[in-house]
Amino acid sequence: MGKKVLVIGEMKNNKLRNVTFEAIAASKLMSKENEVIGVICGEGNLEAQATEMIYFGADRVHTIENEKMKAYTSQVFAKAIIHVIDKVNPDAIIMGHTAVGKDLAPKLASRLNSGLVSDVIELEEFGGNIVFTRPIYSGKAFEKKIITDGIIVATIRPNNITPLDHDDTRKGELEPVNITIDTVDVIIKDVLKKATAGVDLSEAKVVVAGGRGVKGKEGFEPLYELADLLGGAVGASRGACDAGYCDYSLQIGQTGKVVTPDLYIACGISGAIQHLAGMSNSKVIVAINKDPEANIFNVADYGIVGDLFEVVPQLTAEIKKMKL
Numbered sequence: 001m002g003k004k005v006l007v008i009g010e011m012k013n014n015k016l017r018n019v020t021f022e023a024i025a026a027s028k029l030m031s032k033e034n035e036v037i038g039v040i041c042g043e044g045n046l047e048a049q050a051t052e053m054i055y056f057g058a059d060r061v062h063t064i065e066n067e068k069m070k071a072y073t074s075q076v077f078a079k080a081i082i083h084v085i086d087k088v089n090p091d092a093i094i095m096g097h098t099a100v101g102k103d104l105a106p107k108l109a110s111r112l113n114s115g116l117v118s119d120v121i122e123l124e125e126f127g128g129n130i131v132f133t134r135p136i137y138s139g140k141a142f143e144k145k146i147i148t149d150g151i152i153v154a155t156i157r158p159n160n161i162t163p164l165d166h167d168d169t170r171k172g173e174l175e176p177v178n179i180t181i182d183t184v185d186v187i188i189k190d191v192l193k194k195a196t197a198g199v200d201l202s203e204a205k206v207v208v209a210g211g212r213g214v215k216g217k218e219g220f221e222p223l224y225e226l227a228d229l230l231g232g233a234v235g236a237s238r239g240a241c242d243a244g245y246c247d248y249s250l251q252i253g254q255t256g257k258v259v260t261p262d263l264y265i266a267c268g269i270s271g272a273i274q275h276l277a278g279m280s281n282s283k284v285i286v287a288i289n290k291d292p293e294a295n296i297f298n299v300a301d302y303g304i305v306g307d308l309f310e311v312v313p314q315l316t317a318e319i320k321k322m323k324l
């Protein structure tokens with residue numbers, strides 16, 4: 001018999017992040033019979049986003065619209081979601097393993113006194129239980145976890161589970177929910193962002209990353225050109241960030257972002273374990289490094305031993321020719 005799974009939708013720039021649709025697919029991987037109930041919090045009219053969740057497989061979606069929910073804050077969002085949990089009484093709660101998910105999921109699990117499985121990359125039904133797979137020890141090993149008691153709370157790693165097909169003939173219920181936000185609750189009135197162009201790094205299908213080998217800010221320019229050509233985003237090692245070659249928002253790894261693109265091109269990155277923790281699950285890894293002994297070659301599907309300042313422009317030129 002199917003169970004009730006609550007999927008917490010996450011918004012960015014007034015659009016649902018892809019990981020929301022991946023979470024719906026994960027709910028159905030647990031069992032095709034599951035009823036998927038979405039919840040979205042935000043300011044303004046959320047009907048279009050809720051309908052998108054239905055097109056991607058949700059059966060009904062609760063919307064909590066409130067001007068004080070323009071940006072995520074732990075206190076207010078946890079309160080709103082708990083209100084929906086009390087109403088829905090789900091068997092499982094799934095959301096993205098994003099900055100928001102990492103903050104919210106433990107709060108909910110603690111409030112529900114239930115088990116939390118974070119950073120899930122695979123899940124399957126086995127013998128009546130759901131087996132969750134997650135990387136441990138910076139991706140060197142994989143742990144399989146089963147939660148047998150209480151409500152399951154899980155966060156899934158973005159870009160790992162394929163969303164269900166978008167079907168705009170699917171029907172589902174939309175249910176607005178009202179909550180009261182006290183004046184003592186912390187709210188964010190506005191978010192000032194650095195102007196960044198292009199694709200979101202954590203959801204990019206192609207990532208071109210630079211390390212200390214790029215030798216300076218200008219060394220990133222050929223990487224941006226290649227990333228633009230491939231419709232991807234630029235990332236970096238901590239070595240490059242620490243050296244001041246780029247912003248820390250680009251850092252990939254244990255203490256940076258975790259990415260799982262279809263293609264990861266590492267340029268001048270040695271492949272320290274802390275860096276691998278953030279990218280080793282990429283589907284295809286290409287490494288460009290002038291040191292044939294560099295550790296990055298141990299995880300690469302394709303390795304190019306050479307100077308990145310020669311290899312990257314050549315690669316760009318060849319791809320341009322293919323696109324003509």
Ligand code: FAD
Nearest residue numbers: 211212213237238239253254255256268270274275290308
């Ligand atoms: P280096 O190790 O200096 O490697 C530079 C590479 O560039 C070398 O392999 C060299 O052969 C190559 N190279 C140089 N010139 C060229 C050229 N012209 N063409 C081609 N190749 C060239 N690191 C992260 O990345 N992410 C993290 O999240 C992270 N978290 C950390 C957390 C902790 C607690 C600690 C202790 C460390 C962490 N680190 C992290 C740092 C990590 O240990 C490494 O120091 C860092 O990843 C090294 O960055 P790098 O590969 O760019 O630099």
